[in-house]
Amino acid sequence: MVIKAKLGRSEDRAYLEKISNLASDLRSISDASHFVQQMVSLSALLSSYDRSLGGSYPAIDENAQDPTYFLIAYFDTQNVPCALSVYRIVRSLTRHVLLLDKFYETKNDRYAMQAKQARKSAFELARSEGNIQHLVYSMDYSLKQFSEFWKFEQITKRRILEKGTFSYPEIRHFILSKSSDASLVYAKILDAVLPGFSENATSVLHYNQALLDIQDDWEDIEEDVREDMPNIFVMAALAKVPYTRIRKSRRDLIRKVVLSGIRSSQEQPISRLATELHQLIEGTSIPGNFSFLKILSDRYVDSLKMRIPIPQ
Secondary structure, eight states, rough: OOOOOOSSSSSHHHHHHHHHHHHHHTTTOOOHHHHHHHHHHHHHHHHHOOOOOSSHHHHHHHHHTHHHHHHHHHHHOOOHHHHHHHHHHHHHHHHHHHHHHHHHHHHHHHHHHHHHHHHHHHHHHHHEEEEEEEHHHHHHHHHHHHHHHOOOOOOOHHHHHTTTTOHHHHHHHHHHTTTTIIIIIIIHHHHHHOOOOOOHHHHHHHHHHHHHHHHHHHHHHHHHTTTTTTOOOHHHTTSOOHHHHHHHHHHHHHHHHHHHHHOOOOOOOHHHHHHHHHHHHHTTTGGGTHHHHHHHHHHHHHHHHHHSSSSS
């Protein structure tokens, strides 16, 4: 399927040529570190070429500009305009999900309004491409499916506040539900557009997102405790440390208290979860065009091992 991109000024054409050259070069890179570095460069190029996000929410917009979905589309089709169209739709959908996530955390209507605008943008992009207008209906359905996670998140929050504890299967289920936007929403765009996309590739995208969400929870421990939001590190610690103790700790001590609870657990749920996800990815067969996803998996796991001081 070929999706045409609308080219503008000579500056835009120059950017498009740079994007095309860099994406083509990435196909021949086997070194993981170099590949990831070039992905960062590609992300910067894509961001500079397509400036329509506006920069209102830098952290959200940065996450929405992940070039992974662009590369999946490009490696499968060898068509930069097609890959750009996929990238723009997925980016708008990602922004919609992240803004709604902030809304459910803060109850600030500003986030809900911006999320609605991002959703509208994704739908308009799909309508503008004659071959994928049907995605407007499937995207709406996919977003409604994922919206159930926020109800589940509130249930989990109540359990935390009511001094509940969580088993390994419950922690695993929570992170896989949290990361299911990759499989329920974004992968559906790839499945509709790309001739070589597969269910196995969807699974790897889902597990990769789960690894990233583990890392995000690590970075957000203090903020999540302050706002009483579910965090798998806190959930894992509750078997040994009461939430009231975590909640009453000084901000600079919260992480230390949480880690003390995790370290004293024989099950070691966080390292077990990361290892299990990595093994699932390694055991999943995907088309050669998407093999770079496993390179990313290796990097995500290595990053978790280096950044998170818990027994492996």
